Amino acid sequence: MIVIRNARILGGEPRDILIANGLISEIGAGLGGDTVIEADGLIALPGLVDLHTHLREPGREDAETVETGTRAAAMGGFTAVHAMANTSPVADTAGVVEQVWRRGQEAGHCDVHPVGAVTSGLEGKHLAELGAMADSQARVRVFSDDGKCVSDAVLMRRALEYVKAFDGVVAQHAQEPRLTEGAQLNEGEVSGRLGLTGWPAVAEEAIIARDCLLAAHVGSRLHVCHVSTAGSVEIIRWAKSKGWNVTAEVTPHHLLLTDSCAEASPVGPYNPIYKVNPPLRTQEDVTALREALADGTIDCVATDHAPHPVEDKETEWAAAAMGMIGLETALSVVQEAMVETGLLDWAGVADRMSVRPARIGRLSGQGLPLEVGAPANITLYDPAVRTPVDPTAMVSRSRNTPYEGLTLPGRVVATILRGRPTVLDGKLV
Numbered sequence: 271m272i273v274i275r276n277a278r279i280l281g282g283e284p285r286d287i288l289i290a291n292g293l294i295s296e297i298g299a300g301l302g303g304d305t306v307i308e309a310d311g312l313i314a315l316p317g318l319v320d321l322h323t324h325l326r327e328p329g330r331e332d333a334e335t336v337e338t339g340t341r342a343a344a345m346g347g348f349t350a351v352h353a354m355a356n357t358s359p360v361a362d363t364a365g366v367v368e369q370v371w372r373r374g375q376e377a378g379h380c381d382v383h384p385v386g387a388v389t390s391g392l393e394g395k396h397l398a399e400l401g402a403m404a405d406s407q408a409r410v411r412v413f414s415d416d417g418k419c420v421s422d423a424v425l426m427r428r429a430l431e432y433v434k435a436f437d438g439v440v441a442q443h444a445q446e447p448r449l450t451e452g453a454q455l456n457e458g459e460v461s462g463r464l465g466l467t468g469w470p471a472v473a474e475e476a477i478i479a480r481d482c483l484l485a486a487h488v489g490s491r492l493h494v495c496h497v498s499t500a501g502s503v504e505i506i507r508w509a510k511s512k513g514w515n516v517t518a519e520v521t522p523h524h525l526l527l528t529d530s531c532a533e534a535s536p537v538g539p540y541n542p543i544y545k546v547n548p549p550l551r552t553q554e555d556v557t558a559l560r561e562a563l564a565d566g567t568i569d570c571v572a573t574d575h576a577p578h579p580v581e582d583k584e585t586e587w588a589a590a591a592m593g594m595i596g597l598e599t600a601l602s603v604v605q606e607a608m609v610e611t612g613l614l615d616w617a618g619v620a621d622r623m624s625v626r627p628a629r630i631g632r633l634s635g636q637g638l639p640l641e642v643g644a645p646a647n648i649t650l651y652d653p654a655v656r657t658p659v660d661p662t663a664m665v666s667r668s669r670n671t672p673y674e675g676l677t678l679p680g681r682v683v684a685t686i687l688r689g690r691p692t693v694l695d696g697k698l699v
């Protein structure tokens with residue numbers, strides 16, 4: 271039996287949490303156990319759940335593997351991640367999703383829930399084997415061509431209709447392909463000054479509007495990946511006001527960084543560490559995204575952890591790969607952007623980073639309140655420290671963090687997966 275002593279559940283008064291047989295067996299004062307985790311000053315949150323992680327396996331094990339990516343997840347306080355389908359081969363069959371799911375079980379650092387591709391080979395031509403993936407051991411419920419947009423309206427409609435049979439959800443990477451050909455950076459003043467091809471907000475917003483209408487038309491569930499513009503927020507707010515079954519996520523980096531980073535980074539302009547899809551937007555967009563996450567228009571935070579090897583990032587802007595790692599810094603960035611600003615309390619953070627993403631992914635044993643009888647999926651977090659981000663200290667196989675040298679608040683001290691610590695004293699167990 272493990273006892274966590276003096277943890278502040280969701281930031282409340284200090285309590286002891288007793289864990290037995292993988293469950294929370296008692297919450298109170300003066301509890302005893304065989305193993306004691308001292309948690310003075312630490313906040314206890316339900317284990318974090320990520321709807322959007324790129325683990326890169328199979329195919330790009332030089333960037334990340336299920337083993338290294340789930341270690342990074344545990345270090346970031348996550349007890350479950352959804353692994354995106356844009357691997358090589360693509361996760362578009364029962365065989366591939368079961369392979370990823372099994373690798374997650376073997377690694378054991380957190381639960382791995384494979385996302386199934388919507389279309390075969392992410393080619394946008396034919397629906398993948400959605401039913402077979404749903405029925406597989408991996409029990410896929412989230413389907414996405416992430417990295418690419420399901421731009422064909424007929425295919426998108428069919429996918430939305432198909433997933434209804436097993437209460438699945440289509441997670442759309444909203445990017446109108448013709449409007450973003452060769453696009454490099456948010457279309458605006460900064461892209462103009464830097465001479466980089468603009469990536470207009472309308473390319474995201476047009477797809478979101480269309481998909482909300484399609485989801486309403488067929489009565490299905492739509493999830494919008496990595497919302498990045500104020501206009502997208504308005505459309506999602508409207509769709510929700512209609513009672514349509516639309517959910518949305520925002521990444522930590524879109525809550526903190528703007529396109530001006532590409533112009534004014536510490537090492538000069540055109541630093542491709544800031545190149546990401548969708549692109550960093552403006553301060554007005556960041557403000558709208560924060561407000562939308564606070565008022566629930568955007569349901570959750572998802573990392574879009576996108577590891578790339580050095581040679582794919584440290585090159586000229588136009589040639590560099592798009593993406594940033596984010597698992598190990600997500601909670602700190604959310605504290606900086608949402609808690610320090612007074613927009614969310616710790617209960618709100620738990621809701622947006624654990625409860626709601628688990629619900630959207632239809633996970634049964636994750637995202638549950640820290641109550642007696644619940645699975646002991648717990649993150650212990652110290653919000654009081656502030657440390658500069660050091661990429662060399664990270665456990666992800668890749669180093670492409672945009673926060674290097676930035677001082678961020680907070681530190682994950684322990685992560686507990688069904689009663690078993692995966693991280694203790696800020697180190698992997």
Ligand SMILES: [Zn+2]
Nearest residue numbers: 416417443495
């Ligand atoms: Zn994406």
